[in-house]
Amino acid sequence: MNQAYEVKLDAFEGPLDLLLHLINRYEIDIYDIPVAQITRQYMEYIHTMQRMELNIASEYLVMASTLVAIKSQMLLPKQEIDIEDSEEYMEDPREELMKRLIEYRKYKEAAETLKEKEMEANQLFTRAPVSFENLTFDKVPVVQGDISIYDMLEALGKMFERKKWNTPHDTTVQRMDIPIEKRMQDILHKVKDSKGGIEFDQLFPYPSRTHVVVTFMALLELMKAKEIYCKQTKHFDTLYLYCMEE
Structure with missing residues (x-):
């Protein structure tokens, strides 16, 4: 069953x-x-x-x-209300x-x-005064993005519609165990290999509920750990994932 x-x-x-x-x-x-x-x-x-x-x-x-x-x-x-009945106005x-x-x-x-x-x-x-005259700094901006979990959930819903995954399911009854740690590693490698960022949909190649849920949770964990971040050019555009710059 x-x-x-x-x-x-x-x-x-x-x-x-x-x-x-x-x-x-x-x-x-x-x-x-x-x-x-x-x-x-x-x-x-x-x-x-x-x-x-x-x-x-x-x-x-x-x-x-x-x-x-x-x-x-x-x-x-809407019903017309008499001035005398104004106290009963809803x-x-x-x-x-x-x-x-x-x-x-x-x-x-x-x-x-x-x-x-x-x-x-x-x-x-606070600390004792130190001279920094001979030091040089290479500032690397770290962009975390402002994408919320609701933005990601919306992207997931749109992916279901595009791929016609109205109900993700397996054609046969089979067990598909995917450790979330393993899925996190796989996602991190894919994102690192994509210099220009990877599209959100590309991380969900299989119409399996287990795979979709574990991938979604792995993304949240990676974002929480500040390993990756999501970016969207403007509202309703495609989400892209990038590695946090070290």
Whole structure:
């Protein structure tokens, strides 16, 4: 019997983080959220995770239900309201979601500011005065990129569509054990051999759920270890992977 391959990822920060990512990516006005569009984009991410049989936290599914409910309310015909009945006026169904997103964005920005201050503090130290007049420095910029896990997940979903991998599967029931450490080494070698960067899709040659999931996790681990980084010229373009410059 072919047992489902399930993996839990802790890299996702929550449904509000995903919604905020979509708002920033599609340049949406947080005070006037197009519910139909945001729901469609949100569900695409959920479907991609389900295709890989990732263990999706229940809060993501709750948010999906909330978005569908708000979308349904927005489709209802608007009733004319008399001034006398103004106290019974129902607020915009998006109001609560908007408030939650604004509050979440405020705390997220504060957390990022504190993180930057922590990094700056870690670079400060004291020592006795030293002369550096005779020293030369060869500064090599290290680019880490600003690609998030949601960008990678979106690229994965687009790859499924291009390669028609609506449900990655094996034609026969067979066991395919791929140690994540081994997959990390393979990816690192491929990226190093590609001087101009390697396209994201090229790391997924097999329509096997095990291979896709392990490759995706290996990429996250390599990025976390600052071995590789992803780069995208502009929104919705192809993702390319590069080695971190030493």
